[in-house]
Amino acid sequence: MRPVLALPLALALSAPAAFAAQDIDKVNGSITVDAGQQAGSLETVNGSIRIGSGARTGDAETVNGSITAGDNVQAGGLETVNGSIRVGEKSRLDGKLETVNGGVFVDRNGDVRGSIETVNGAIGLVDTDVGGDISTVNGDLTVGVDSHVKGRIHYTKPSQSWFSMNKRDPKVIIGPNAVVDGPLVFERKVTLYVHNTAKTGAITGATAVRYDGALPPE
Numbered sequence: 001m002r003p004v005l006a007l008p009l010a011l012a013l014s015a016p017a018a019f020a021a022q023d024i025d026k027v028n029g030s031i032t033v034d035a036g037q038q039a040g041s042l043e044t045v046n047g048s049i050r051i052g053s054g055a056r057t058g059d060a061e062t063v064n065g066s067i068t069a070g071d072n073v074q075a076g077g078l079e080t081v082n083g084s085i086r087v088g089e090k091s092r093l094d095g096k097l098e099t100v101n102g103g104v105f106v107d108r109n110g111d112v113r114g115s116i117e118t119v120n121g122a123i124g125l126v127d128t129d130v131g132g133d134i135s136t137v138n139g140d141l142t143v144g145v146d147s148h149v150k151g152r153i154h155y156t157k158p159s160q161s162w163f164s165m166n167k168r169d170p171k172v173i174i175g176p177n178a179v180v181d182g183p184l185v186f187e188r189k190v191t192l193y194v195h196n197t198a199k200t201g202a203i204t205g206a207t208a209v210r211y212d213g214a215l216p217p218e
Contacts, residue, residue: 023058033057035070051075053088059095066102069093077114084121096132103139115151125149133182142173143180143198152182152201155190172206173216174198193217 023040024031026047033039035052042049042060049060053070059077060067066083069075069091077095078085084102087093089109096114097104103121106112106128115132116123123136126144133151134141137158143149155170174180174194186192186205193216194200194208211217 021056021058030065031060031062041076048083049078049080071107136170137188138167138170140171140173142175143178144173144175145177147175147178149178149180149182153180153184155186155188155205157187174200174208176214 021038021040024042026044028046029044030047030049031042031044032050033042033052033055036054037052038055039057041058044062044065046064047062048065049062049067051057051060051069051073054072057075060075061079062083063081064083065080067078067080067085069078069087071088071090073088073091075093077097078093079098080102081100082102083099085097085099085104087106087110089107092111094113096117097112098117099121100119101121102118103123104116104118105124108127110125110128112128113131115135116130117135118139119137120139122140123134124142124144125147127146130149130151133154134149135154135156137156141153169189169191172190172192176195176197178195178198180200183201184203184206190206192206192208193211196210196212
């Protein structure tokens, strides 16, 4: 019996240190997780969140502030209301990336397990995998070289107040060797460029302009 009783204790003692990671929760003030460190969930209201290269964290959430993650970061979802989200190379995000007023950028070899959502702000991917959908209203979108979106791309119709501001139509680029498994659905006018080496699902609401070379026509 002794070996059987000892097994749960042995497993507990060998559990990853992530279980002991502390949450950081603030109302006013920025949050920084230093490079190579571990933390639980990160939450503030008025302040930015910075996750250093090689760090491991849970979800990160703020209202008024940007979220910046370095290279080789492993985290949960990243969410802000008024601020941008920027992720370095070779990072894995196990949740969604979401902002209302701000852009989203994920650098090379990124792995986003959830969706990417924004309202007002550009989205840019470079050699990045996205497990869910990309949803937005206003702002440009670049699914850059070698990127793979496993869900769909969806532009919803903006409000009449936005239309009255006479802003230009968003530019959507599906770059060299990029793949979008799901459909591309546009409920508003966009300018859509699809590279000749790219692959997409069905396109509704826009006509694709095909191009060669590294950059689409101006």
